Amino acid sequence: MAKLSAAGSRRRPHTLTCRYAAGLVMEYLNGELDSNVRMALDSHLGGCEDCRAFLATYKQTMDATHVLQYDQMPPGLQERALATIRAKIKKQPRQR
């Protein structure tokens, strides 16, 4: 059993496998692939349902992460933080 490593190593695209394709998806989605590699990947995706499913779920994972909601900044934080910072910097010398 082989594990997927990080972003794809630079093998020649004619040997493109699902494992190799999975290592290219980030650069593919960023539009960073050389045209010949991109064409090889497009061709592979055209005939490989597994890789199309992988690409779709990878992209949707990015989109779902992008829309994560976090609590808004608490009211009064700006004034409170500034007051604390003023007090701290009075006691600490600056580096030259």
Place this chain on the structure above:
Amino acid sequence: MARAAKSASTARSVDGDERELVRRCKGGDPVAFEALFNRHMAMVYRQAIRMLGNPVEAEEVVQEVFVTVYKKINMFRGEAAFSTWLYRLTANAAITKLRKRKRSREVSIEDYLPTFEENGHYQARPVVDWSNDLEKTMATRETQAIIREALEMLPPVDKAVVVLSDLEELSNRDIAKALGLTVPAVKARLHRARLFLRGKLAAHFGNAP
């Protein structure tokens, strides 16, 4: 066209204004320091809360970052944008806090990465496309909780890479500058972290990574 020219002109004027504030701050002007604080504190808080998920710790990071700005502003040489320096200070402060946390659960990242046969095919076939299910549910509290929990399981630097890339939308180059990594290292960490998040979501939808 006129709009683009105006926008570029505004951006130049903001940059120039910021350089002036930094110059005055280096000279010890407290008004300039507070102007920089007021301009950037919301961005620092947003990055901190995204990395830490805890408002109290995020507020501490805001304080630590701006105390550091005050003390070390003379070490900022202006080769990168002031905001890039702030991203770096914020990431460092948040990473330090994350490293101090006790890990409640040891999770193997490897268990959530896709696996392959020697011939390069996926080991678990067919690969199921659950992207539509995720698209329908990604705004729900439950799905957001799963992604947040998965983010918590990432090593601190990998978490910083995901936050800066997929939430703050920084380029890989700016992330590399902010975290002191090479661009290939940023790409490798980002890809692996996304694979892990994807694997956790795949498990949630009842599928293999």
